[in-house]
């Protein structure tokens with residue numbers, strides 16, 4: 001028998017085996033779903049990034065609760081507010097831990113970080129330790145001046161680049177360094193001198209490597225193999241902590257408090273390193289991609305850009321750049337001390353996790369506490385861009401390509417487009 005017939009025979013035997021196993025398996029009452037192929041399941045239909053638009057289309061066909069088979073794993077998709085509430089709130093304890101795969105296990109040491117920690121005591125400790133340096137209104141008060149300065153620097157620099165108002169610039173690169181600066185100030189009390197700062201370049205490489213590993217399971221492009229890459233990532237994170245965490249002027253930075261918790265034995269050194277890794281991804285990528293998505297939508301919807309600009313001029317007075325205080329200013333909002341996000345839309349949409357129709361920061365036990373810093377920071381950057389420059393697509397292009405692709409924790413625009421930034425007098 002030739003090698004080819006042997007392989008065919010083996011394949012048939014495996015398929016027959018799988019079929020018998022399936023027929024013998026106890027009949028579970030599972031949610032409906034599309035037909036799954038043996039071995040790969042629905043992988044070919046949905047791809048590896050579970051695009052939410054495809055999933056929304058499938059939910060129209062199969063209902064609010066449906067099932068996908070990813071390889072041999074069953075994945076239940078939930079897409080109605082009622083079902084989301086059931087999962088995230090009512091049964092929140094049951095669903096309090098996140099699914100991990102082998103790549104994430106490598107990246108975060110089997111869940112020793114905060115994002116993938118099992119929903120138990122270690123996670124509670126990490127969440128508590130992170131609250132003081134990141135997720136309180138005091139942090140907003142202490143940081144607002146630097147956020148405003150950072151946003152001003154971006155605007156001023158873009159305004160003076162000659163190509164910005166002619167052929168256009170890739171705005172993401174500049175926003176990226178701004179976001180690193182904003183988050184690294186909170187974390188390490190450190191600011192990068194410029195985009196060529198060696199530590200900034202190392203961190204970008206580190207995060208790029210981690211991103212490729214998380215999305216593809218391999219470190220795409222030239223570079224070390226996954227094991228080697230993981231060691232490099234870990235080594236560099238360790239260096240970063242040593243570089244910055246022990247600086248005497250860094251006492252108020254998050255790293256100081258996290259180190260303090262480690263010294264008291266509340267968390268391990270591994271926990272500490274993986275928390276730093278979490279911040280690199282959960283804090284920087286999410287913020288950057290939100291702003292970039294916002295700018296792209298403004299370019300593609302010039303009427304909305306005009307309305308935003310007019311509203312800012314009308315509310316703040318022409319020429320007055322927005323500050324953090326303007327996002328809760330008693331002059332402009334009814335009961336500013338009360339959390340009433342529906343005021344932003346007049347549509348009763350609440351973004352902090354209480355309205356299960358719209359959960360940008362998640363909801364329940366594992367929700368994102370960063371909403372307290374993310375909303376003002378995003379508002380400042382986007383509003384200042386609109387106040388200072390018209391954002392336009394580059395000559396000859398009608399629209400910016402906003403097609404998305406999956407990231408580690410959130411989706412982002414796949415292609416780096418150029419945009420023309422016409423300074424407003």
Ligand code: HEM
Nearest residue numbers: 115134282283286287290360361362363366367368370374
């Ligand atoms: C626009 C910005 C951001 C968005 C849209 C966002 C969104 C989210 C979402 C949807 C989750 C999962 C929530 C759930 O499972 O219910 C999450 C978790 C998390 N986010 Fe964010 N996030 C943003 C910025 C940040 C920032 C700036 C930080 C840190 C300073 C951060 C830290 C975290 C952490 C630590 C978790 C895991 C929480 C846990 O498991 O207990 N995020 N984020």
